[in-house]
Amino acid sequence: MxxxxxxxxxxxxxxxxxSADLGHARQRCVLGVLLVEAGRPVTVDQLIDRVWGAHVPQRAAGALYSYLSRLRRAVAAAPGVEIRRDPGGYLLTVDPQAVDLHRFRDLMTSARAAESDRVAADLITEALGLWRAEPFAGLDTPWLGAMRRTLLAERFAAELDRNDVLLRLGRHGELLPALSAAVAEHPLDERLAGQAMLALYRCGRQADADEQYRRIRRSLADELGSDPGVALRALHEQILVASPSLDVAVAGGPPATATLVPAQLPADVRAFTGRTGELAALDRLLVAPGGDEPPLTVVLLSGTAGVGKSALAIRWGHRVRDSFPDGQLYVNLRGYDAEQPVAVADALAGFLTALGVRGPEIPPGTDERAGRYRSELTGRRMLVLLDNASSVEQVRPLLPGTGSCLVLVTSRDSLPGMVAVHGAERVNLDLLPLPDALALLRKLIGVRVDAEPAAAEALAAACARLPLALRIAAELAAERADVPLAELVAELGDYRGRLDLLDAGGDPRAEVRAVFSWSYQNLPAAAARVFRLLGLHPGESADVGAVAALTGTAPGEARRLLGVLTRASLVQAGRGGRYGMHDLLRAYAAELAVGQEPEVERRAALDRLFDHCLAAAGDPDSARDWIEAERSNLAAICVYGAAHGWYRHTVELADSLFHHLDAGGPVAEAVTVTAAAVSAASATGDRAAQARSLSQLGRLHRRQGRLHEAAATYRRALDLYAQLSSPAASALVVRNLGSVYWRLGDYREAASHYRQAWELYTDAGDKAGQADALVRLGLVDGRLGDQVRAAERFGSALELYAGLGDRFSEAYVLSLLARLPQHPAGLDRAAAELERSLGAVRRAGDRTAEAYALTDLAAVQARQGRLGEAAAQLRRALVLHQRIGDRASEAEALNDLGQVLCAAGEAAEARVRHGQALELAEEIGDRYETARAHDGLAAASRAAGDLAGARPHVEQARRIYADLRVHQ
Incomplete structure (x- = not known):
C-alpha cells in the first residue's frame, strides 16, 4: 500500500x-500545516494561529482536537504515516518523498548539484511536474497565504534555473515562447529578461533582444527609478557585438564510420530551416536512462497537417544515423493519405527484405512476419522511422522487441495508446516561429524577402507559418517572379481564395486542402460537424462553453469531441481550457461548413454563440474575469456581427465590453469594438444606440489624443440626442466635448460647454452632473489665473458630492482644493482620502481610475514635500496609462513626474521625462502640456547649469501660455 x-x-x-476524505476546508488547513512541517512538531498555539489567524473562535482548541482525530482516521490505512502528540506539539510522521513539497525541494537540491545539464534538466522538469496549481488551492489563512507566496517564489526560482540549463543545452528555440510569456508576467525581473535576450539572440533575433533590454530598462526606470544591473548590461553589450561567447557550446568528436546496412531514410529535405528546440529535444532522448529504467524505444512526433513532422523526422534521422550503426528502416504508412493506407503486412515484408530475409523465407501471415521481424532486430542498434501513422494498431506490429532499437513515429493524432501502453515519449511540433518562417522563405525565394520585409512577414502569416504552405507559396512566388510579394499576399488574403491558390499543380500530397482533408475524412461524424462549425467562429479560439453553444451540444459532449479533434491535430488545446485552429485550418473548416451545412444551420449556430456571449457578459462586474479572458474573441465577434447582420447582439455586447475596457482595458481594442457598435446601430436605425456608441467612441478618441476626431464624433452624438430630446444624455456629451476643447487649449469654448452641461444637469436634477460641471469650470478658472473663483466652484462641488456620499469624487475635489495656494491646510485630509480611494479602485480592478488616483495623490504628496513617494506614484500611473493607451493622460503624467524629479534634484531624468512629454503632447495637439513640457525642460536645464539650453524653452513656453492666455 x-x-x-x-x-x-x-x-x-x-x-x-x-483520494482520502480530508473533510472541510478548516480541517484540510490543519493537514496542510502538518505536511509543510512534516517530521517536525507543531505546537497547539501555532496550529491555531496558522489555521484561524486573527479570527480564533472561542472553542478553537476543542475544534482542533476534533480535526486531528478525524485526520488520524483518514490516513490510518497509510503505511508509515501517523499523526501523534509529542512533548513539543503535534507531529506528522511521513516519508518526505511522499509529500510533493518535500520531493520538489529534494529534486531541486539534486538538480543544482547535478554533474551534467541533461541530468539537471530532467530533475527540474520532474520537480516542476509535481505542481498542480497554486499551493493550498481553495484555502485562505494569513499563514497559508504567506507560505503560498514563499512556495510560488521557489517555483519561479526553479523555472529560472531550468531556463538557464536549457539555454546551456541549446534549447533556446523551444524555450522562447515560455520565456516571452514569463517576461510579460514578470516585467522587472532582470534574470528572466537576460534569459529572454539570450534566447532571442540565439534564434537570430538580435534586434528583438536589444528591444527586450530597452523595455526592461524603461520599466525599471519607471517603476523603481533604477537602471539594469551589471550582469544584464554586460549581456546587452555582448549581444550588440555578437560575441562568440554567447554561442551554444558544441561537444563531441568525429562520427563513427557507418557500415553497409539498410539505409532507407529518404533524402534530407532541401532548405530545412529552424526546429532547433525540437531537434535538441530529440537528441536528449538518445541519452540512456539511469538505474533499472529500460531504454526508451518509441518516440512519437505529433502535430497538425503540413507542420513539417516528416521533414523534421528525416532531418533528425540523418543527423543521428551514426548513433545507429546497424542502419535505418523507413516506411510511409500513408495513414491519412487519399490512397489506401499501407497494410501492416506489406510494411513488415518490406522491412524483412531490407534486413536480408529472402522472399521465400518471409512468412505469409502478419503475426508471423512481426515475429520474424522482431527476431531479426534482436541485438541490432537500428533506427526505425514510421511516417504518417494514423492509429496505434498500424504501429504496434512494427515495434521491435529489443531496447537496442529506437522507433520514431510521426502522426497527426496524439496516439495516447502509444504513451500509455508502450511508454512512448511525445514531442509536439508547433508552427514555425516567425524568424524561422522568414528564413525558410529566404532560402526558397532569395533576396525578395529582404527587399519586401513587411510583405514577407504577411506572407508567412497568410500561410499560418506552416512549412508545407510556405513551400507552396514560395513556389507561387518563384513562378511569378515579376509580381511583388505584396500583391501575392493580397491575393492570399481571402481564406477561400487562399486555399485555391495554394494548390501545387494537383499533387494531392502538396495541395493544402487535400492534406487537411485526409485528416478530416478520418473523423467521426459528430467530431467532423464540430470541426466545420468551429470554422464559423469569428475569434481565434473558443472555450468549451462557446463550442457547446456554437454546436448546440452539452458542455461535456463538446469537451469530448474537442478531445477527438485535438488528438487529430485539427485543433490545438491552449491555456485555460481554450481551443483554436491556425488560419488555414480555419479557412478549410469554414469552407466545409459552407459546403455541407445549410445556411439556416450556420445562422442558428452563430445565433447560439452570440446569445451565449451576451448572457455571459451581461453583468460586467461578476463576468470581469471571463470578459478579460475572452476580450480578443469578443472584439472579433462584434466586428463580425456588425458586418453580417447580428446588429442587436453587437450593440449589446459592445456596450458590456466598453464598460470593461474603459475601466483599464486597451483603448485601441475598445475603439474597434465601439466602432462596430456604431455601425450596427446605424444599420438598424436605432438612433439611441447609435448616439450612445458615438458618445463612447468620442471618449475613446479623446483618451487616445485624437482630439479633433473626438470632437467630430461628439457632435454626431449630440445631433442624434437632440433628435431624441434626451437632455440628460446630451449633458454628458456636451461636458465631454468641453474636455476636448480643454485639451486643445481653447478655454473659452471649454467653459461655454461646461456651463451648458451644468444647465442641462440642473434641469434634469442630476446633482452629480452639476458637481462635475462645477469642477470643470473651476479647472478652467484656475488655469486662467482666477484661483478665488476656482476655489468657490470646487467648494460648491464638494458640498454636492458630500450630500451624495460620493467619497471618490470628494477625494478628487479635496486634492484640487489642496493644490490651491490658499488651501494648504487640506493636504493631509486630501492625501488620506485619496489613499482610501486608491485602495477601493484597486480592489474593484479599475485600472483607469487607479491611474487617475495615483496622479492626484502624487500632486498632493509633492505639495507636502514627499517627493520620493510622489515620483513613485507617478511612475506607477505612467505604466498604467501606457498599458491602457491613454496618451493624453500619459503626457500629463510625464510632465508631473518631470516637475517632481526636478524639485528632488534629479535634473537629468527630469529632462528626459519632459522631453517625452513634449514629443507626445505635440503629436496629440495638447498645447497646454506642450507648454508645460517646455517650461519643465527650461527648469531642468537651469538646474543642470545649462542656461543657454533653457532659453529657447522659456521662450516657447511663454509664447504658448500667452496664446492660451494662461497665467503661470
Whole structure:
C-alpha cells in the first residue's frame, strides 16, 4: 500500500491511488500545516494561529482536537504515516518523498548539484511536474497565504534555473515562447529578461533582444527609478557585438564510420530551416536512462497537417544515423493519405527484405512476419522511422522487441495508446516561429524577402507559418517572379481564395486542402460537424462553453469531441481550457461548413454563440474575469456581427465590453469594438444606440489624443440626442466635448460647454452632473489665473458630492482644493482620502481610475514635500496609462513626474521625462502640456547649469501660455 500527499495544488491525500476524505476546508488547513512541517512538531498555539489567524473562535482548541482525530482516521490505512502528540506539539510522521513539497525541494537540491545539464534538466522538469496549481488551492489563512507566496517564489526560482540549463543545452528555440510569456508576467525581473535576450539572440533575433533590454530598462526606470544591473548590461553589450561567447557550446568528436546496412531514410529535405528546440529535444532522448529504467524505444512526433513532422523526422534521422550503426528502416504508412493506407503486412515484408530475409523465407501471415521481424532486430542498434501513422494498431506490429532499437513515429493524432501502453515519449511540433518562417522563405525565394520585409512577414502569416504552405507559396512566388510579394499576399488574403491558390499543380500530397482533408475524412461524424462549425467562429479560439453553444451540444459532449479533434491535430488545446485552429485550418473548416451545412444551420449556430456571449457578459462586474479572458474573441465577434447582420447582439455586447475596457482595458481594442457598435446601430436605425456608441467612441478618441476626431464624433452624438430630446444624455456629451476643447487649449469654448452641461444637469436634477460641471469650470478658472473663483466652484462641488456620499469624487475635489495656494491646510485630509480611494479602485480592478488616483495623490504628496513617494506614484500611473493607451493622460503624467524629479534634484531624468512629454503632447495637439513640457525642460536645464539650453524653452513656453492666455 502506498501513500501520497500534496499541497502544491489542493491539499490532498491518496492512499493506494484513491483520494482520502480530508473533510472541510478548516480541517484540510490543519493537514496542510502538518505536511509543510512534516517530521517536525507543531505546537497547539501555532496550529491555531496558522489555521484561524486573527479570527480564533472561542472553542478553537476543542475544534482542533476534533480535526486531528478525524485526520488520524483518514490516513490510518497509510503505511508509515501517523499523526501523534509529542512533548513539543503535534507531529506528522511521513516519508518526505511522499509529500510533493518535500520531493520538489529534494529534486531541486539534486538538480543544482547535478554533474551534467541533461541530468539537471530532467530533475527540474520532474520537480516542476509535481505542481498542480497554486499551493493550498481553495484555502485562505494569513499563514497559508504567506507560505503560498514563499512556495510560488521557489517555483519561479526553479523555472529560472531550468531556463538557464536549457539555454546551456541549446534549447533556446523551444524555450522562447515560455520565456516571452514569463517576461510579460514578470516585467522587472532582470534574470528572466537576460534569459529572454539570450534566447532571442540565439534564434537570430538580435534586434528583438536589444528591444527586450530597452523595455526592461524603461520599466525599471519607471517603476523603481533604477537602471539594469551589471550582469544584464554586460549581456546587452555582448549581444550588440555578437560575441562568440554567447554561442551554444558544441561537444563531441568525429562520427563513427557507418557500415553497409539498410539505409532507407529518404533524402534530407532541401532548405530545412529552424526546429532547433525540437531537434535538441530529440537528441536528449538518445541519452540512456539511469538505474533499472529500460531504454526508451518509441518516440512519437505529433502535430497538425503540413507542420513539417516528416521533414523534421528525416532531418533528425540523418543527423543521428551514426548513433545507429546497424542502419535505418523507413516506411510511409500513408495513414491519412487519399490512397489506401499501407497494410501492416506489406510494411513488415518490406522491412524483412531490407534486413536480408529472402522472399521465400518471409512468412505469409502478419503475426508471423512481426515475429520474424522482431527476431531479426534482436541485438541490432537500428533506427526505425514510421511516417504518417494514423492509429496505434498500424504501429504496434512494427515495434521491435529489443531496447537496442529506437522507433520514431510521426502522426497527426496524439496516439495516447502509444504513451500509455508502450511508454512512448511525445514531442509536439508547433508552427514555425516567425524568424524561422522568414528564413525558410529566404532560402526558397532569395533576396525578395529582404527587399519586401513587411510583405514577407504577411506572407508567412497568410500561410499560418506552416512549412508545407510556405513551400507552396514560395513556389507561387518563384513562378511569378515579376509580381511583388505584396500583391501575392493580397491575393492570399481571402481564406477561400487562399486555399485555391495554394494548390501545387494537383499533387494531392502538396495541395493544402487535400492534406487537411485526409485528416478530416478520418473523423467521426459528430467530431467532423464540430470541426466545420468551429470554422464559423469569428475569434481565434473558443472555450468549451462557446463550442457547446456554437454546436448546440452539452458542455461535456463538446469537451469530448474537442478531445477527438485535438488528438487529430485539427485543433490545438491552449491555456485555460481554450481551443483554436491556425488560419488555414480555419479557412478549410469554414469552407466545409459552407459546403455541407445549410445556411439556416450556420445562422442558428452563430445565433447560439452570440446569445451565449451576451448572457455571459451581461453583468460586467461578476463576468470581469471571463470578459478579460475572452476580450480578443469578443472584439472579433462584434466586428463580425456588425458586418453580417447580428446588429442587436453587437450593440449589446459592445456596450458590456466598453464598460470593461474603459475601466483599464486597451483603448485601441475598445475603439474597434465601439466602432462596430456604431455601425450596427446605424444599420438598424436605432438612433439611441447609435448616439450612445458615438458618445463612447468620442471618449475613446479623446483618451487616445485624437482630439479633433473626438470632437467630430461628439457632435454626431449630440445631433442624434437632440433628435431624441434626451437632455440628460446630451449633458454628458456636451461636458465631454468641453474636455476636448480643454485639451486643445481653447478655454473659452471649454467653459461655454461646461456651463451648458451644468444647465442641462440642473434641469434634469442630476446633482452629480452639476458637481462635475462645477469642477470643470473651476479647472478652467484656475488655469486662467482666477484661483478665488476656482476655489468657490470646487467648494460648491464638494458640498454636492458630500450630500451624495460620493467619497471618490470628494477625494478628487479635496486634492484640487489642496493644490490651491490658499488651501494648504487640506493636504493631509486630501492625501488620506485619496489613499482610501486608491485602495477601493484597486480592489474593484479599475485600472483607469487607479491611474487617475495615483496622479492626484502624487500632486498632493509633492505639495507636502514627499517627493520620493510622489515620483513613485507617478511612475506607477505612467505604466498604467501606457498599458491602457491613454496618451493624453500619459503626457500629463510625464510632465508631473518631470516637475517632481526636478524639485528632488534629479535634473537629468527630469529632462528626459519632459522631453517625452513634449514629443507626445505635440503629436496629440495638447498645447497646454506642450507648454508645460517646455517650461519643465527650461527648469531642468537651469538646474543642470545649462542656461543657454533653457532659453529657447522659456521662450516657447511663454509664447504658448500667452496664446492660451494662461497665467503661470
Amino acid at each position: 502506498t501513500a501520497e500527499f500534496g499541497v502544491l495544488g489542493t491539499v490532498e491525500a491518496r492512499i493506494d491511488g484513491r
